[in-house]
Amino acid sequence: MILEYIKLSVRELLNNKLRSFLSLIGIVIGVAVVFIIFSISDIANVAITNQITGSNGSVNINYVKDRTDKMEVLNSSMNSNFGGLGDKSYHYDPNDLEQLVLVNGVDDAIAVYSTTQQVKINREKLGLAVRSVSDNFMDFYGFKMIAGNPLEAYPEDERINLALINDRVLDYSLNMTPEEVIGQKIQIKNRLYTIVGVTDTPNQSLGSIVAISKDAYDLMFSRSTIQYFSVKVKSGHDLDATAQLAADRLNEIHNYTETKNGYALEDLSFIISQITQVTGILSLVMGIIASISLLVAGIGVMNIMLVSVVERTREIGVKRAIGASKGAIQFQFIVESCLLTLIGGIIGVLIGIGVIEIALMVLNMKLPINISYVIFALLFSITLGLLFGYLPSKRAANLNIIEAIQSE
Known part of the structure; x- marks a missing residue:
């Protein structure tokens, strides 16, 4: 049954190719931008971590007076990691x-x-x-x-x-x-x-x-x-x-097993967490701003669906007259709206992945695509279809059958 609704929706979208394409543009751009922003955040975090800790599989071992003091271990780690510019040590x-x-x-x-x-x-x-x-x-x-x-x-x-x-x-x-x-x-x-x-x-x-x-x-x-x-x-x-x-x-x-002083691994996790927290907040803010474009695109989809309801008023009246329920009419328009936004989401994700892959090549970095971002983008696209397709579908389902059949 659902496949039939999807086939009907595809046919309707193909009957109005230009209108469907214009509706897709906003969704595609919005999803692509949001996906790119969050992926850039991941790239920035990896780059920051590599800059601080290095990426050649090496770890520094420092002598500290108190291995239980995290700040002392951090300071020693900072001194050794950034060029070894600490005080002279005779240990x-x-x-x-x-x-x-x-x-x-x-x-x-x-x-x-x-x-x-x-x-x-x-x-x-x-x-x-x-x-x-x-x-x-x-x-x-x-x-x-x-x-x-x-x-x-x-x-x-x-x-x-x-x-x-x-x-x-x-x-x-x-x-x-x-x-x-x-x-x-x-x-x-x-x-x-x-x-x-x-x-x-x-x-x-x-x-x-x-x-x-x-x-x-x-x-x-x-x-x-x-x-x-x-x-x-x-x-x-x-x-x-x-x-x-x-x-x-x-x-x-050196018999430091039972003492506070001794040798400790560099620990830059604190400073890394602080920096990545800042980049995460910036990415979130930018993502929210970019999401506004998705909401605008969703309103555009709702507007197009309302126009579609007006154009198909007689068709809706005929379907109701031969036995189609309000729920069936409403579901048809919901499916059509969700399919439109889902297609836009898929294209947006593909564009986003392409941009990120090019960026990784330029930066000479290897980073797997975060599948959770892909899933989030697609689910968000479907949610947009549900939210902005509800009003047009409700309006279509509540049309008066006689008036709908008599419309031109």
């Missing part, structure tokens, strides 16, 4: 790296030697994080050379006078391309280094850095300026659980 032993890589699920580990310095490049003074380059430095973070060569390409005795920078350094007012900066001198304290390579920035939380050999770093700074340890987790292993095993192993080695 790390480079030999612990051998123990960390033995932890089940840990793929690699690195000790981050870092300190903030005012450096000079081409007469420009910049505040950068000076990093020590270990043997696994490039591979651990996934650095790729944009210009020049890595330090390993040079004889060991020459590396002490060489330096690498990442492309974020060029974001300052250097007015130089990666190729042009190769060979330039960079002054750190009173020593000059030659820039021999420019890398990309695989994780924006690394900040703007200049990397020098470990020997050069040890000559200039204390050997005990390790800021934190970072461990990379093997694919297929739980990131947090594996990293926690590594932190537990450090606490066991």
Whole structure:
């Protein structure tokens, strides 16, 4: 029975193609915009999380005075995650790296030697994080050379006078391309280094850095300026659980298992939740504003359905005269209205998915389409049909049979 109503509705919509098309436009645009807004919110949340926590499967382990103090753990996490710009710490032993890589699920580990310095490049003074380059430095973070060569390409005795920078350094007012900066001198304290390579920035939380050999770093700074340890987790292993095993192993080695102070995983969940909460509110507000266009489109559908009732008055009268009930007439117009808005919703969702897929390609991101948004959009479209088709259907069902038959 319902299939018959749907066939009748399809036939009626096809008999008035232009009018149906014009009615669809508002629904299609409204659904597409709402779908895109909420999907953009998801993309923004993923991008923010990746910017803060990184996306290469690594977690930082910090030394804190009180592991039960969430704010202290958060502050340590912020310092280590954004370039390792915290205070010097003397609670790390480079030999612990051998123990960390033995932890089940840990793929690699690195000790981050870092300190903030005012450096000079081409007469420009910049505040950068000076990093020590270990043997696994490039591979651990996934650095790729944009210009020049890595330090390993040079004889060991020459590396002490060489330096690498990442492309974020060029974001300052250097007015130089990666190729042009190769060979330039960079002054750190009173020593000059030659820039021999420019890398990309695989994780924006690394900040703007200049990397020098470990020997050069040890000559200039204390050997005990390790800021934190970072461990990379093997694919297929739980990131947090594996990293926690590594932190537990450090606490066991240094007898911190029963103390408040010790090693703790970075915890940026608080700041991430605050930022994503803001983006969620903004998306909700924008979605509500966009939904107004859907309501306007719904009113347009109701107007078209009322016109259809007027045009089909004689047809309705004939159907009533041969036995069609008021409920059947009303249901027919409800089905027609819901079918119209559902078609608009489906087209709008398809357009929205297309726009989001293009955006993900441009941003070089992978994010599955949220099925709940698709279901919500389609259900909302049907609801619009029910709400704005009710009045026309009620009017059609209540037409006087004699007057309807006599109408022209």
